[in-house]
Structures are given as structure tokens and as C-alpha cells.
Amino acid sequence: MTQERARGRRDPDRRERIIAACLDVIAGSGVAGTSHRKVAAAAGVPLGSMTYYFSGMDELLREAFARFATSVSDEFERAMAAARTPAEARAALIALITDTVFDSHRDLVLSHELYTLAAREPAFRDLTNAWMARSRAALERHFDPATARMVDALIEGLTIHRALDTEPQDPRTVAAAVDRILGGA
Amino acid sequence: MTQERARGRRDPDRRERIIAACLDVIAGSGVAGTSHRKVAAAAGVPLGSMTYYFSGMDELLREAFARFATSVSDEFERAMAAARTPAEARAALIALITDTVFDSHRDLVLSHELYTLAAREPAFRDLTNAWMARSRAALERHFDPATARMVDALIEGLTIHRALDTEPQDPRTVAAAVDRILGGA
């Protein structure tokens, strides 16, 4: 598998570990509170490794969020691909909104951190674009393109409101909203 | 109007100016890049004024985002209150999504910065809660509570996708999505 093990690499996947640690630090302290030193400590590597493996903070953040986006994207694609009938697709969507995605606080925080960067810097917007394109493609396995876009937006909004609201989200309202969006198709 | 003009205030609304400047700095550099010095420079006040008017960075950010949230909230409420018939409400919603809200890049960036803070810190989640509660209340002038929630979420998602997507949003898709959500009411 992962045994390219290039030339004399003493710690072959140190780079990966740094990226993973970077996401942990971001989830805990936000992009604002993320520093080379904190990430190095979290990854268990010396500070010098930071500048060796990454040209700078920007590269580190870009790679970390790229990994995050594709991993969330993968999960979504898998869930939608598993659905075989329209009814299963509907159920998968509702489950995705009410449970899985952002079930962990971590994913919620990381998503928003990424959105925030994407809102300002084009380099990160490329990541969110790719993410959204994959989501739409996954939805188009089951729905027409226009409906796919609507569903994608609805998921986004419901998920955010679920995360940012104090009172819990009513699953029946979620199901009803999905049905209304799908119903018109 | 604003002439409380307490005791010998030499610069009566300096506090307001600092808050406004803070939002500008955040919009331009992000919360991560916002510092007392940058805000002071943007507001045209000496650094010492920062610690004089605000107990610390947290208080400054909280007040700045509180002001931002209520101002966006005000605009939304006004737009919904202006609608007299269901048809007008529908049109107002579509206009809100495709034009007004987040028309300026500034509002988009600030919203996401706030969401990001809210995702991590309860103090900021209070702001987003109040914001969402007001939005729902404004929508309930025209729609039943469940529909209001759905519409609110849909607006959120469509707005975000519009902002973070490269290809432009099709207004007809937006209108169709709104109609589907409203249609089931």
C-alpha cells in the first residue's frame, strides 16, 4: 500500500502525521490559533520539520483542508452510492442531515473554518468548489441536476442551522423539507 | 438622537467608530488577522484607546459581531415586513437570495467569520441564535412555523452555495426551490 518509502526516509509518513495534527489543532483552536509550534507539538515532531515539509503556513493549511474536504466528500459519495432506490436515497439524505455529517463537533468546526477561508481566498474556494461539485455529482445519481442543486443547498442550510441552533432540530421537519424539495421533481 | 454626550466626552462616539473599524478589519483580514493595532489604525485612534474602551479582544469581537448580526437581521426583517401578500413574500425571498443578502462580499465574509466563532464558542452562538430566531419570526409573518424553518435553512444553503460556487446561480433554480418548499405548506 503506502510503502513507496522513497529514498532513505526515516519517518516515511511524517508529512501525513503533520497534516493530521494540523486538522486537530485547527479543530481545537481555530485557524486563528494555529501555529507551527502547536502543530509540531501535536504531531510530535520538532519545529524544524514544519519548514522542511511545508513551504509555509499557507501550504500547510491548504493541504490540511484539501484532505479534510476530500474525506468528507468521500463519505458523502459513499452514502449516496449505497442507495439503490429513490426511497433509499431519500432515507440516506435525511440520515445524513440528522445524524452523520457534522455529528462530530470537529467536522462542523473544520467546515466553517474552511468556508471562512474560501470566502476570502480563491485558493481555498477551489477546494469548496470541488467539494460541491462532487456532492452534486453524487446526488445526480438519483435526481435531476436542478433537484440535486436544491438538495445540496438544503442539506447545507439544515446542517448549519442544526449546529448553530440551541433548540434541537425536529427530524420530522427535516424529512418534510426533503420531501418537499424532492416532491416537485 | 445620539446626544447622550455623557460627561466631558471629547470624542463621544469613538467607541462606535472602533467597532465599525473592527468590522472593516475583520472583513479585510479575517478574525485571525485582526489586531488591536490594525483596528486602532483603521479607526484613527491611538492604541491606548483599545484597552480603554474594551476590556480585551473578546469584548471587542463580541460587540462588533453583535452589531453586525442585528444590522443584517434588521434588513431581513424589514424586507419581510414590507411584503403584504404571499406572492410578495415569495418574491421578497427570491430577491433576498439572489441579490440583496451577501450582495456585498463584506457581509458574506463577516457572516462566515461569525459562524466559525459560533461553532466553537457559546458566547458567539448566542448571537447566531438570536439572529436565527429573528429570521424565523419574520418568516412566520407569512408562513407556518415549520415552513418558516425550512425556508430559513434553504436561504442559508442557497446563499452559501451562491457565494462559494464559481459558476453563477440560476435564478430559476432558486425560484423553483422556494416554490417547492412553499408549495407543500
Next chain:
DNA sequence: ATGAACCTTGTACAGTCGTACACATGAGTG
């Protein structure tokens, strides 16, 4: 064994940060 090429690390530097605080300055009161 020799050397080249890469991997790894500790430390140093210049800069920015939040915050504190002693001092100046003005307005209001008597």
C-alpha cells in the same frame, strides 16, 4: 570507503501580538 543527496533538528532572528500602566489633558463643579 568516499561522496553526494537527502533527511532532521536546534536555535536564532526580527517582527507582531495583547495588555498594562504611568502620565497628560481636558471638562465639570465648587
Next chain:
DNA sequence: CACTCATGTGTACGACTGTACAAGGTTCAT
């Protein structure tokens, strides 16, 4: 006038930042 006190400000401090880089290790081909 002088007295009081909130308002306003310049500067200094320690902590932390990103980044550079010289020095030391390890691996591999020769």
C-alpha cells in the same frame, strides 16, 4: 480660580509568531 475625576495616550514588556539556516545524521550509489 483650583480641585476632581473621567477621558485619552505613548510606551514598555513578555510572550508568541513565521521563517531561515547552519550543523549533524542517515541512506544509497559508487
